[in-house]
Amino acid sequence: MTTGTDGTSTSEARARLLDTATRIFYAEGIHSVGVDRIIAEAQVTRATLYRHFKGKEELILSYLQQADHGIRGQVAAVRAQGLSAADTVRAVSRGIAEGIQSSGFRGCAFLNAAAEYPDPAHPVHQAVLAHRQWFLETATRLLEDAGCAPADAAGRHFVMLRDGAMAAGCLFDPTLICETFLRGVEGLLNTGTAAAPEPDSPVVPPA
Amino acid sequence: MTTGTDGTSTSEARARLLDTATRIFYAEGIHSVGVDRIIAEAQVTRATLYRHFKGKEELILSYLQQADHGIRGQVAAVRAQGLSAADTVRAVSRGIAEGIQSSGFRGCAFLNAAAEYPDPAHPVHQAVLAHRQWFLETATRLLEDAGCAPADAAGRHFVMLRDGAMAAGCLFDPTLICETFLRGVEGLLNTGTAAAPEPDSPVVPPA
C-alpha cells in the first residue's frame, strides 16, 4: 500500500471502493446501503474493504471528505479565473445551478447525510458542520468583496438560497429551481442585502 | 376498533404507536429506527403494531400524513384570522420561524424523509412530493393575494427560502437562520419578487 501526501492510503482497490461508495451513498442514501452492496459493485472482497477502512463509518467519512474536496476545488477553480468579486459569485452560483440540472442530481450530499445522522456528536454530523462552516465563511468573504453589507447577513442569505435550491432541486423542476436561485442571487448582489428591519419591530419573535 | 371519518382506524394503542413513531422518526431518522424501538417505547406488542398497520412502511406514511395535517392546520388557523394577505404571509413565516427556534427542531420532516427515500417511485417519496406541491400552491396563492408578481416566481422564491431555513435550522444558530429567513420574506413582500433578468443574458445556463 502506498501512502499519499495526506496520510491516506492509496491503491486501485481502495479507489474503486471509494468511488463505488460515493456513487451509491449519494444516489440511494447511507443507512439503506449495506457493505455487501458496495463490495459487490466495487468487485472487491470483504477483507479488502476492512484492510483499507476501519469500518463502514470510515468509508462514509471518506465519501464526505471526497465530496468536500470536490466542492472546494470547484470554488478554487472559479476564484483562479480572476473575475470581479460579483462575477465570481455569479460563476459559483452558475456552477451550483449546473450541478442541480445535471442528470443524477440527488440534492446536497451534506444535507442528505445530516438528515440521516441528526446526532450532533456523531462524526458524520460533525463532518457536515465543518463543511458548512467553510462554505458559509467562503460565501461571506466573496459577498463582502462584492460590496454586500453587512456581509454576514448576505452570506447567510446566499447559503439559505443555495440550501433551498439544493434541497428542492431533486423534488421539483430543476430548471425552475435554478432560475429562482439565480434570480435570488442577482437580487442579493444588486441590493447588497435584504432591507434591515425597523428597530421597533424585531423580525425575530421571542422564542 | 372504531373507525374515524377518514377511514383510518383509531384506538389508544394505535395513537400511542403513531405518536411514538412520529417522535422517534422525526428525531432520529427512519431507516435507523427499528420497529422494536417503537413498540418498546409505545408500550405495545408486535402483534398490536401489525394489527393496526400493514407494516413499517404504512407507519411511516401515517407519520408523514400526520405531519402534513399539522402543517395544513397551522396555515388554516392563520388564514382564519382574517389578516391582510401580506400579514398572512408574515404570520405563516413567523410560525415557521417559531418552529425552527423551538427545542427539538430537527429540520423539515419531508425533506428529511426525501433524503432517506430518493426513489421517486417509492410511496414515501411520493408523499413528500404531494405535500410540497400543496405547500407551493398555497404559498403562491398567498403571495399573489399580497400583490407579488409574477406570483409563480414569488411562490418558488418563498419556498426556497423556507427550505433553506428548515434545512439549516438544525445545523446553525437557529436565531440567525430565522432572522435571515424573515428578512428574506420581507424583501420578497416589498419588491414583489426578484428582479427579472435582462432578456439578452439568461440567468439559467444551458444544461
Add this chain to the structure above:
DNA sequence: TGGGAGGTAGACCGAACGTTCTCCCTCCTC
C-alpha cells in the same frame, strides 16, 4: 531468496431487521 503488502475466496459470528405466529385475557355488544 526471502518476506511483507495487497488482494481473492469464502466461511463464520452475533445481532438486529421486519414479519408472522399461537395462546390467552378482557372488555363490549348482541
Add this chain to the structure above:
DNA sequence: GAGGAGGGAGAACGTTCGGTCTACCTCCCA
C-alpha cells in the same frame, strides 16, 4: 352468556446487517 374485537406476552421465521477470521495467491523489493 356467547362471540368478536382489541390487546398483551412471547416464540419463531428467514434475511440482512457490520464485522472477523483463516487460507492461499502474487507481486515487488530488499
